Amino acid sequence: MKKKNKKLEETHPLTWRLREDQKTVFINEYLKKNGYAGLKKAISKFSPDEIIKKVINSELKGRGGAGFPTGMKWELMKKSNNINTKYERFLICNADEMEPGTYKDKLLMEKNPHLLIEGIILSSYALNVPTSYIFLRGEYTESNYFLNIAIKEATREGFLGKKILGSNFNLNIFIHTGAGRYICGEETALINSLEGKRANPRFKPPFPANIGLWGKPTCVNNVETLCNIPAIILHGTTWYKKLSKTKDHGTKMMGFSGKVNKPGVWELPFGITARELLEDYAQGMQNNLKLKAWLPGGAGTDFLTYKHLDIPIDFTNINIAGSRLGTAISIAIDEKTNIVPLLINLEDFFSRESCGWCTPCREGLPWSLKILKKIESGLGNIEDIKVLDKICTDLSPGKTFCAHAPGAVSPLKSAIKYFISDFKKYFI
Numbered sequence: 167m168k169k170k171n172k173k174l175e176e177t178h179p180l181t182w183r184l185r186e187d188q189k190t191v192f193i194n195e196y197l198k199k200n201g202y203a204g205l206k207k208a209i210s211k212f213s214p215d216e217i218i219k220k221v222i223n224s225e226l227k228g229r230g231g232a233g234f235p236t237g238m239k240w241e242l243m244k245k246s247n248n249i250n251t252k253y254e255r256f257l258i259c260n261a262d263e264m265e266p267g268t269y270k271d272k273l274l275m276e277k278n279p280h281l282l283i284e285g286i287i288l289s290s291y292a293l294n295v296p297t298s299y300i301f302l303r304g305e306y307t308e309s310n311y312f313l314n315i316a317i318k319e320a321t322r323e324g325f326l327g328k329k330i331l332g333s334n335f336n337l338n339i340f341i342h343t344g345a346g347r348y349i350c351g352e353e354t355a356l357i358n359s360l361e362g363k364r365a366n367p368r369f370k371p372p373f374p375a376n377i378g379l380w381g382k383p384t385c386v387n388n389v390e391t392l393c394n395i396p397a398i399i400l401h402g403t404t405w406y407k408k409l410s411k412t413k414d415h416g417t418k419m420m421g422f423s424g425k426v427n428k429p430g431v432w433e434l435p436f437g438i439t440a441r442e443l444l445e446d447y448a449q450g451m452q453n454n455l456k457l458k459a460w461l462p463g464g465a466g467t468d469f470l471t472y473k474h475l476d477i478p479i480d481f482t483n484i485n486i487a488g489s490r491l492g493t494a495i496s497i498a499i500d501e502k503t504n505i506v507p508l509l510i511n512l513e514d515f516f517s518r519e520s521c522g523w524c525t526p527c528r529e530g531l532p533w534s535l536k537i538l539k540k541i542e543s544g545l546g547n548i549e550d551i552k553v554l555d556k557i558c559t560d561l562s563p564g565k566t567f568c569a570h571a572p573g574a575v576s577p578l579k580s581a582i583k584y585f586i587s588d589f590k591k592y593f594i
Contacts, residue, residue, distance in 0.1 A: 175199075175200065176401075176405075177409065177417075177435075178417065178433045179394065179396075179397035179401075179409075179416075179417065180274065180281070180390070180393050180394070180397075180417060180419065180433045181278075181419075181432075181433040182199075183195075183196065183199045183201070183278050183281070184277050184278060185277070188277065189277075190276065190277055190278070190279065190312050191277065191278045191279075191280065192280075192315065192316075192319065193280060193316070193319035193320070193322075193323060196278070196280040196281075197323075200400070201280055201281075201284065202280075202284055202323075202325055202396075203396075203400055204284060204288060204395070204396035204397065204398075204399040204400035205284050205287055205288055205291075205325060205331070205396065205399075206331060207399060207400055208288055208291060208292075208399050209291065209330065209331045209332075209333050209335065210331075212399070214291060214292045214293070214294055215244070217288065217291065217292035217399065218237065218240045218241060218244055218292050218293075219237075220398060220399060220402075220403055221236055221237040221240055221292070221395065221398065222235075222237030222238070222240070222241065223237070223403045224237070224398045224403040224406050224407065224415060224416070225237070225407070225414075225415050226391065226394055226395075226398065226406075226415065226416060227414060227415075227481060228387065228388055228391050229388050229389075229390035229391045229394070229418065229419070229493075230260055230351070230387075230388030230390075230391065230493070231265070231351075231388075231463065231464070231466075231490070231491075231492045231493055232569075233414075233481040233491065236387065236391055239375065239385060239387070240289075240292060240293060240385065242373065242375035242376075243255070243293050243375045243383055243384075243385045244293070245375075254382045254383075255293065255294065255295050255296075255382050255383040255384065256295060256297055256298065256299065256378065256379045256380075256382060256383075256384045256385070257286065257289055257290050257293055257295045257298040257299075257384070257385050257386075257387070258298070258299045258300075258301055258353075258356065258357070258360065258378075258379065258384060258385070258386045258387075259282065259286055259298065259299065259300045259301065259386075259387060259388075259389060259392055260301055260351065260353065260356060260386050260387065260388050260389070261275065261300050261301060261302045261303060261306070261309070261388075261389050262301055262302070262303045262344055262350045262351045262356065263303050263306070263351075263389070264303060264346075264347070264348040264350065264351050264519075265348075265351065265463075265464035265465060265466060265492070265493055265495075266464060266465035266497075266512070266515060267423050267461070267464050267465055267495055267496075267497045268464045268493040268495045269421070269431060269495065270390060270419035270421065270431050270493060270494075270495055271388070271389035271390060272306060272309060273419070273431055274389055274390060274393055274419070275302075275306070275309040275312065275313055275389060276308050276309050276312050279309075279312045279313050279315070279316035280316050280319070280320065281393045281396065282300075282313070282316075282389055282392055282393055283313070283316050283317060283320050283325075283326075283339065284320075284325070284395075284396045285392035285393050285394070285395040285396055286298050286300070286339055286392055287320075287325060287326065287330070287337060287339075288395045288396060288399060289385070289387065289392055289395055290337050291330075291335050291337070293385055295337070295385070296336050296337055296338070297337070297338055297340070298337065298338070298339045298340070299339070299340050299341070299342050299360060299379075300313060300339065300340070300341045300342065301342050301344060301350065301356050301359070301360060302341055302342065302343050302344065303343075303344055303346070304343045304344050304345055304346050305346065306343075310341060310343060313341055314341060317339055317341070326338065326339060342360055344356075344359060345359070347359070347365045347519065347521075348515075348516075348519035348570075349365050349366075349367065349519060349520075349521045349568075349570060350365050352367050352568050352569065352570065353374055353386040354367045354368035354370065354374065354568075355367045355368075355521065355568070356386065357374060357378055357379050357384065357386070360379060361379065361380060364521075365521060366521045366523045367521065367523065367567055367568040367570075369567075374386055390418075390419055394406075394416060409435055409436075410435045410436035410437055410480070411435050411436060411437025411438065411478065412436050412437040412478050412480045412482070412483070413480075413482065414436040414437075414480035414481050414482060415436070416435075416436065417433050417434060417435050417436070418433070418434060418435075418436055418479070418480075418494050419431055419432070419433055419494065419495070420432060420433075420434050420438070420443055420479060420494045420495065420496070421443075421448075421494070421495040421496065422443060422444055422447070422448035422460075422495075422496045422497075422498055423495070423496070423497055423498070424460075424497050424498035424499060424500070425451055425452045425453075425455055425498060425500045426444065426448040426449065426450065426451060426452065426498050427448065427449040427450055427451070427452055428447070428448050428449040429448060430447070430448065431495060432447050434447075434479075436478070436479065436480040437478045437479070437480060438478070438479055439475065439476050439477065439478055439479065440460065440462070440470075440474065440475045440476070440477065440479055440496070441475040441476055443479065443496070444457070444460075444475065444496075444498065448498070451498065451500060452500075455500040455501060455502065456472070456500065456501040457472045457475070457498055457499070457500065457501070458471070458472070458499050458500055458501040458503060459471050459472075459499040459505070459584065459585070460474075460496050460497060460498050460499060461489075461496060461497040461499075461577060462479070462484050462489050462490070462491060462492065462494070462496050463484070463489070463490055463491050463492015463493050463494055463495065463496070464492045464493045464495060464497070465497065465512050465515070465516075465577065466492065466516070466573030466574060466576055466577075467489050467490045467491075467492045467573070467576055467577070468488055468489035468490065468576045468577065468579065468580035469489070469499075469505075469577055469580040469581055469584055469585075470484075470487055470488070470489050470580075471584055474487050479491070479494065488580065489576070489580070490576070504588050504591065505581045505585040505588040505589075506538060506541060506542050506588055506589060506592065507542060509538055509577060509578055509581055510535065510538045510539060510542060512574075512577050512578075513531060513534050513535045513538060513574065513575075513578060514535055516531055516570070516571075516573075516574035517531035517532045517534075517535050517574075519570070520570060520571070520574075521570070523567050523568075524566050524567035524568075524571075526560055526561050526565060526566045526571060527561065527566050527567070527570055527571035527574075530557050530560060530561045530571060530575075531561075531571065531574055531575075533557060534554055534557050534558075534575065534578060537550050537553060537554055537557075538554070538578075541589055541592050541593075542592055543592075544592055544593075546589070546592055546593060547593060548590075548593070551582060551586065551589055554578060554582060555579070555582055557575065557578075558575045558578055558579040558582070561574070561575045562575075
């Protein structure tokens with residue numbers, strides 16, 4: 167292995183194998199770059215319980231947006247291991263990635279699909295799962311193509327199928343493409359969709375770890391989350407924890423889009439500041455524009471301003487600042503952009519994507535959109551702002567069936583907090 171690659175392997179476990187020509191890494195190259203070494207080590211040296219313990223000790227948090235501890239989710243699956251469900255349990259990789267402005271999972275699946283496949287195999291081994299699914303966003307046709315190739319290659323090499331690497335562990339992976347619903351990013355709506363039902367969220371509890379796909383114990387993990395598993399098993403939890411600069415461990419796929427000079431996504435340690443991400447990696451704003459605001463984790467997070475650029479990027483510090491890390495793929499808004507038309511765009515999307523299951527979301531989101539359009543047309547007044555603020559309160563966490571509505575009104579609530587002057591510009 168080249169010295170440069172060895173150094174990157176120690177600091178960039180998710181992306182060090184990526185090619186400079188941006189072509190896909192297939193099985194032969196993946197194997198030369200230490201591919202499936204984590205799986206070989208796990209099968210030969212560790213029991214499933216020991217793998218779960220390592221993931222718990224790594225303190226890996228889910229990379230889909232919520233940041234729920236992965237090991238805790240796995241432990242719940244372990245506790246569901248009884249005689250009636252031991253051989254009827256599932257792992258689902260959530261590859262729906264419908265969050266506007268987010269494209270991190272797409273990069274991983276299309277440029278290094280075997281990393282995800284190895285992560286799924288390792289996770290399935292730990293959870294005693296014989297069947298795993300990749301629930302893939304339907305529009306990701308290239309991801310579908312490359313993942314299918316990777317599954318066939320892994321099967322040919324003995325990493326999938328029966329008696330994997332000479333063990334008693336059997337696993338099949340199937341790809342299921344979704345029909346383009348944002349709500350399928352919510353794990354129980356995803357499960358309903360996979361069963362052929364309408365993609366409505368389910369009431370929790372019971373949680374999927376107890377009653378999930380077809381009533382069996384089910385674990386749902388994000389693409390990036392699963393891609394972390396091989397390196398944790400191969401290099402250990404002490405190494406993994408040292409990768410970051412804060413108490414949130416490991417690295418994170420982070421990025422910027424909008425009017426920046428170099429939109430993109432990079433693997434970076436937790437604790438890097440938003441200013442570093444914007445100026446050093448995205449190379450600043452286009453045409454000397456000034457940053458007005460940024461959405462730190464996709465469209466369903468609260469606006470932060472230029473005053474927040476020096477806070478460390480991780481789950482805790484972004485939350486303290488008043489937003490959520492979400493997917494960590496940020497959207498930059500320049501000073502010349504009025505927030506109201508932007509909000510109309512966002513709320514139109516979220517309103518359309520509501521599953522319609524609960525009244526606050528079904529009625530509240532279209533109502534907020536109607537008021538925003540009224541304001542933009544010049545017919546609004548200060549009372550409309552009060553109504554919008556009340557809608558945000560009525561759609562806050564705990565007041566709707568799932569987290570769709572609270573996320574949908576996050577940019578609206580924070581816009582009222584920081585950019586009330588943008589609304590008043592439309593008042594006659």
